[in-house]
Amino acid sequence: MSESILLVDDEEGIRTVLGLSLAEDGYDVLTAVDGEDALRVFAAHAPAIVLTDIKMPGLSGLELLKRLKAADPEVEVIMITGHGDMELAIESLKNDATDFITKPINADALEIALKRAGERLAMRRRLKEHTENLERRVHEQAAKLLAAERALAARQVADGLSAGIRTLIATLGEEGGAFGDMPCFISITDRDGRIIAANQLHRERFGNRIGLDARALYAGDGPTPAATALASGRGHRENAVLLDKNGREIPVLVHTAPILNNDGEVELVLEVAVDVTAVRRLRDELKSTQARFRQLFDEAPCFIAVVNRDLRIAEANRHFKQGFASGPGANCYAAYMRRDSPCRDCPAVKTFDDGAPHHQETVVMTRDGQRRNVLVRTAPIIGESGEVELVMEMSLDITELRRLQDRLSSLGMLIGSTAHGIKGLLTALDGGIYRLGFGLDHNKKDWTEEGFADVRHLVGRIRKMVLDILYYAKKRELAWKRLSVAAFAAEVAALAAPKAAARGIVFETDIPADAGTFEADADTVSAGLVNILENAVDACTAERERGPGRITFAVRSLAAAVEFRITDTGIGMDRETQDRLFTLFFSSKGSSGTGIGLFVSNQVIQQHGGTIEVSSEEGKGSTFTVRLPRELPPEVKIRPDALPCPPGDPDGARAADAD
């Protein structure tokens, strides 16, 4: 191979002559006109030897040398110097120039310099070759060594593993061996799904299955856990059901672990199955117990809410959720009472305070706006810290009980109340009779007449009171018939007018003659309206400051109803009196009130499918507006002849009239 040589000189003559001479000596000659040019050619062709003039315009020879050596330390650079350039020549050698020759160029000197450069190049190449060889050899030897070591290690691992497995298989079946006492079924299955080893418990429960297909052990048709592990190459866990030697099912939790052979294939599968019968039974029991408790909780015939310290509901039963359209997250007082702050004397708060159960009777409002009497009992739920964490509020609906109790106490009150009223009436009756007797004895016509009028009126009052009591004592069927509104209203007015007149109260009626007819039980409706009218008289009597009162009894004909409006200028009623107006035994009239009258009025009007409205202002008067339908609701229209009518019963006689 011929060396390539780059000849750098700014003198074209030298480049030509020297170039020809070098080419003749067998070199590939490249030329460059200056330093810059030389760097470009060097970069493009990488000549092994550079022959350069030391003095050139532009980049100097010395500078070129430095650049070339920086680019390739192994390039051989021979400097051409002129006379008196000795210092530059020495400087060049310091910068690792191969040699220098002087101008005019002596052919021998050049040959020696080139020869030296050639030798250096050759030696360097040999050295490089040798080094590379050595490295390759080391690599080869190291790789061989490594492979040998790996083979050895793999064999040792494989030997160890197979020894381990042999031990495992051998000891698995051993009575009292390492696996004998383990409370689980351990077996090893080969690639074909045959059991090759099993522990003692396994043998006890399933019989000797060695050499048999593991498939037969499993209930169901799915792949066995071993088959799954074999297919995936990975261990896993699954629930399965095994069949013992008597065909009984044993629910198990199976863990599998594949055992690989030297080729990395699954050779065997280790199966460990844990009997979960007890666990499952406990879990099932727990689940059913929880379900039973939940059911009890939900179906308990009371409202149950469990609240935290903020009185926020943590848990509520079905009854509660349905009754109050509320549940966890809401405040109990909002759910129960529609309040925005805790209730007074809250029993839950007390239980949080002292850890003891408390109870309270209260009234709650259900989702549909019904008021229910409830007995709230609380019970603390103690947390792990020993503190009361939650409180259970159980509210028993005692509305019916209260109703019954109210009715019972009503009956008791009825006796007391009516006894008192009757005593008053009897006294008044005595008065009438006294007057009548005195008039007769002393032949005083005015006394006789007045006494007789009083007696007649008082007997009417007693009759009405007795009817009221009977009405309350037994809600009777309506003895209805079609009545003329005008005639009926006139009768009612006539019943009430004397009492008003006796007190000097103006009593006005406004009864249109053409008000038509309506269906009603004349006696009871009449009694109901008279009760209201008499109350108006009492209200006007009590009001003395504004002079004699005025009562208006106005009848208005509506399309499907009749309206009776009773207005008085009496003392009026405060809010509480208005609210309790129709409550049994509520009276604002002291001894003269039985507290039955308006209760009965309201009952009668409701039974007729009618309404009663009250507006009142204290010190100004009251207005009662009674609306009764012209036609009775069908459910109250029983056939009059179906009424029980004992012979001689005046009600029965009247009912017969209606036919």
Added chain:
Amino acid sequence: MARKILVVDDDPYVVKYIVGVLETHGYQTCSASDGAQALEVLKREKPDMVTLDLEMPQEWGPRFYRKMTQIKEFEDIPVVVISGLSGIHHAIRNAVASMQKPFDPDKLLEIIGNTLSERENAAEDPAP
């Protein structure tokens, strides 16, 4: 001079009755239908005796009695309680009698007659 009796009862028929009984036996009467009204009538009419109902709509009998006895001039006026309430004997402790409705008019006349004559005798023979 005829003695004057104040009849207090909220039932006008009862008032009329007692008034009738008393007037036919030579007494003068005045009446009221509740305690408040009774106090006004008392001051105006200055009666010699009072029949008092207990339960009345505006102001009950016992309250009227307390107010009455706080007035020096009226503190000794004898009171007969006539009420429909049972167990009334302690309602007004110093009442000369308590009668339950319906009452016996002769008994009432007897009590009133005895009470007033005792008072008259006491007034004529002041204690030494």
